[in-house]
Amino acid sequence: MDRFSQLGTDMAKLWSTYSSAYLGGMLSTLGLALIATFIGCIIGLACGILNTIPYSKNDPLPKRILLKAIRVIVRAYVEIFRGTPMVLQAVFIYYGLPYFSGNAMRFDSLWAAAILVVSINTGSYMAESVRGGIISIDPGQTEGAKAIGMTHFQTMVSIILPQALRNIMPQIGNNFIINIKDTSVMFIIGFTEFFAFHRYITGINAMYFPSAAIEMIGYLTMTLASSFLLRLLERHMDGADSYELVTSDKLVMAAGTYRSHSGTKEKEGVQ
């Protein structure tokens, strides 16, 4: 039992000294996860639109070649960034850019580098989720939109993607929570998120276990809060369960003027 009270004392000691560092780290982690998940979703949606542009053998050859090329590129992007570890992608991109440009180009901001890496990594997963989301929508929705003359882009943006997005909300939530945890590998390029402060603080005082306990609690707090907020968001997206009947002026008039029939008339009109 006194091991636990010892742990409590140690954690309190750590927190009183380093609370601003821990909290700042959590803020960075949340900020990075939020921005990168958002951009990742945009990338995923863009891939979804590009991947589904229809073409038939009536289209001119250059158009067909272009569309085929786009699909191959999107496929390659997904396979490469889904198939390699994010920690390695971070190193690869962060050091690769100056390496290839002879130091002419480099990342001035760690934030920019971290957001870029996590976004394109998330995007590769989201591209697949969006593809699944689009497949899940009844083809009749696309036909309905085509039939009133909407273009592929209009159909996607106004009809298909809003529905697909709702269906893949649980997966977006998954990605967000994974990002909260996995951004911890960004310490490799020196980005100071939540886990980086654990390394920094324990480097000073070697209180590994109490600090790890604080980190565990911190990560759980962030992920549990996110789960809760995502549920709320989903419920909001579903909209109201009921709707209001709008009584048109004509029916109101009818109800007033035709006394003998008003009862039945009203029922027919408004049900």
Place this chain on the structure above:
Amino acid sequence: MGEMILEVRHLSKSFGKHEVLRDIDFSVSKGDVTSVIGASGSGKSTLLRCINLLETPSGGEVLFHGQNVTGRGFKAPSYRARVGMVFQSFNLFNNLTVLENCTIGQVKVLKKSREKARESAMVYLEKVGMAPYINAKPRQISGGQKQRVAIARALAMEPEILLFDEPTSALDPEMVGEVLEVMKDLAREGMTMVVVTHEMDFARDVSSRIIFMDQGLIAEEGPPDQLFNHPRSQRTREFLARFREE
């Protein structure tokens, strides 16, 4: 006979080796109500879907005001905006309300202002008796109501011709009437319509012409009286007899 709107010439369609349509020829003039009847699998729906290019025809031509719509580089979206379509399965946009379903095409495709779009949407929703339901989502209304909204959505685009693909086949029997009633009104007002249907009474009462399709071919066509009372083709007689038994 009014002005010729649509002309189908030697139209054919195959899915792989399966020939669904063969050498289809017919034309539609302004104000015509053409009903297409025939057994399931005879190619009726495919014909309709070829007309507004939801399927790409394998051969032949579809002329809209004399212009070939099946040619290379033809812009299908702006053509489809002038040719309305009502589907068997409604295909209302599930993420939008009844009103939005009827305004989105006007705003996005016809580039009308939201107010103008709303005004004309209300006119057509009123016409099909769905004005009180403008705030409902498609999942909240019945099949017959959905189909009436789908008709309003198509009308809101002010098309020159309206295609109906078995509009009552997915409905419960008690809801068929309300949809047919709306269609009869449209026909009376001079709307040009091509209707694929199994509702023989509707076809007989409302159409100016009947096309009977059998195995991907037009087996017989003519005015309702001739086709229903004095069918010339043996296949037509058999088909109609089967319906009378039911």
